Amino acid sequence: MVDAELSLEEVCKGTTRRYRLDKEVICTHCGGKRAEPKSKWQSCPSCGGKGFEERVSSSFFARFVRRQTCTACQGRGEIPQQKCRVCRGEGKVRREVDVTVEIPPGMENGQQVRVRGKGNAGSEGGTAGDLFVTVHVKKGQWLRKGRQLFYDLKIPFTTAVLGGKAQVPTLEGREEVTIRPGTAGGERIVLPGRGLPPAGGGARGDLILRVQIDVPTHLSRRQRQILEQLRREGRGAI
Ligand SMILES: [Zn+2]
Ligand SMILES: [Zn+2]
Numbered sequence: 001m002v003d004a005e006l007s008l009e010e011v012c013k014g015t016t017r018r019y020r021l022d023k024e025v026i027c028t029h030c031g032g033k034r035a036e037p038k039s040k041w042q043s044c045p046s047c048g049g050k051g052f053e054e055r056v057s058s059s060f061f062a063r064f065v066r067r068q069t070c071t072a073c074q075g076r077g078e079i080p081q082q083k084c085r086v087c088r089g090e091g092k093v094r095r096e097v098d099v100t101v102e103i104p105p106g107m108e109n110g111q112q113v114r115v116r117g118k119g120n121a122g123s124e125g126g127t128a129g130d131l132f133v134t135v136h137v138k139k140g141q142w143l144r145k146g147r148q149l150f151y152d153l154k155i156p157f158t159t160a161v162l163g164g165k166a167q168v169p170t171l172e173g174r175e176e177v178t179i180r181p182g183t184a185g186g187e188r189i190v191l192p193g194r195g196l197p198p199a200g201g202g203a204r205g206d207l208i209l210r211v212q213i214d215v216p217t218h219l220s221r222r223q224r225q226i227l228e229q230l231r232r233e234g235r236g237a238i
Contacts, residue, residue, distance in 0.1 A: 001131075001132050001134065002019050002021070002101075002131065002132075002133050002134070003133070003134050003135075003136060004017045004101070004103060004113075004133050004134070004135050004136065005136045005138055006103065006107065006135055006136065006137050006138065007137075007138050007140060008137065008138070008140040008142060008144065008149070008171060008196070009140075009171050010103070011105065011106065011107055011137055011196055012105060012171050012196050012197065012204070013105060014102070014103055014104045014105035014106075014201070015103050016100055016101065016102050016103065017100070017101050017103060017133065018098060018099070018100050018101075019098070019099050019100075019101065020096055020097070020098055021096070021097050021098075021099055021118075021131070022094060022095075022096055023094065023095060023096075023097045023119075023120055023121075024092045024093070024094055024120040024121045025092065025093060025094075025095050025097065025120075025121050025128075026091065026092060026121045026128075027084060027086055027087035027090070027091055027092055027093050028086075029084055029085070029086035029087065030084035030086065030087060030091065032091040032092065032121070033080075033084070033091065034080060034083065034084055034087070034089045034090065034091040035080030035081075035082060035083065035084055035089075036080065036082040036083065036084055036085060039080040039081050039082035039083075040080075040081045041078045041079065041080055041081065042078060042079060042080075042081055043077065043078055044070060044072055044073035044076070044077055044078055044079045045072075045079075046070055046071075046072035046073065047070035047072065047073060047077065049077045049078065050070070050077060051069065051070055051073060051075040051076060051077040052067045052068060052069055052070055052075065053067070053068050053069075053070050054066070054067055054068075055067075055068060092120075092121050099115070099118050099131065101113060101115055101118075101131070101133050103133065103135065104199070104200055104201060105196075105197045105199075105200075105201050106147075106196060106197045106198050106199040106200060106201060106202070107135045107137070107199060108135070108137070108146075108199065109135065109136060109137040110134065110135070110136075111134075111135050111199070112132045112133060112134050112135070113132070113133040113135065114130050114131075114132055114133075115130060115131040115132075115133065116130050117129075117130065118130065118131035119131045119132075141169050142169075142207070144196065146196075146198075146205065147195050147196050147197065147198055147204065147205025147206075148195050148196075148205045148206055148207075148208060149171075149194070149195045149196065149205070149206075149207045149208070150207075150208050150209075150210060151168060151169065151207065151208070151209050151210070152209075152210050152212050153166060153168055153177075153189070153209040153210065153211055153212065154212045154213075154214045155179055155183070155211060155212070155213060155214060156213075156214050156216075157213050157214065157215055157216070159179050159183075160179070160182075160183045160184070160185070160211070160213045161181065161182065162181055163178075163179055163180050163181035163182070163183070164178075164179050165177070165178060165179065166179055168191075168207075168209060170191065170194050170207055171194065171196075171207075172194070175191070175194075177189060177191070177209065179211075183211055184211070184213075185211060185212055185213040186210065186211065186212075187210075187211045188208055188209065188210055188211070189208075189209040189211065190206050190207075190208055190209075191206060191207040191208075191209065192206050193205075193206065194206060194207035195207050
């Protein structure tokens, strides 16, 4: 189990991560069989060849028999006369392995990518387990809801009234949008296809700008005079 921290840009396009894993891999000398290649096998002395041991425990009322897989032969009932000298009879060795994991587009925070056969080796030369990569999506400048991205766009009140241009961050970089004259606070401007693809890829959602009007708190004397004149001429309606 490993983790991957992704930016929203990486969620959009998909990405790869490399991991150096300290993994259990099958011993190549014995092929996971735990014996020296030409060794003979003998009945396990620990379990008498049964492959399991019985543990008896008793209480005042009852007697319990628990069966446990024999640890000496790991349930096989026989052990090699000569253990593999490379893995010392474990069948597996630890090795550092580099694994490259493809993370597809559209992953949600907390989702996992399953990589078949890249986990630890199974026993007795069995198939290896799976490696799970847990995705953590870093918070970006946008709020993400599935395929949609939201961004609070602050514009000066003069731009809201007169119209103009504004710069917005998108996954592709900064982009200029046109603000039409008479834009109200809370209005939404939709940039189609600038959101994220669904899990597994597909058409991207939208980037939705929520307009917020920036009201100035500090005005110069002249700015104040201009606004007061505007108010007089607007007769209270502006
Ligand atoms: Zn045994
Ligand atoms: Zn071995």
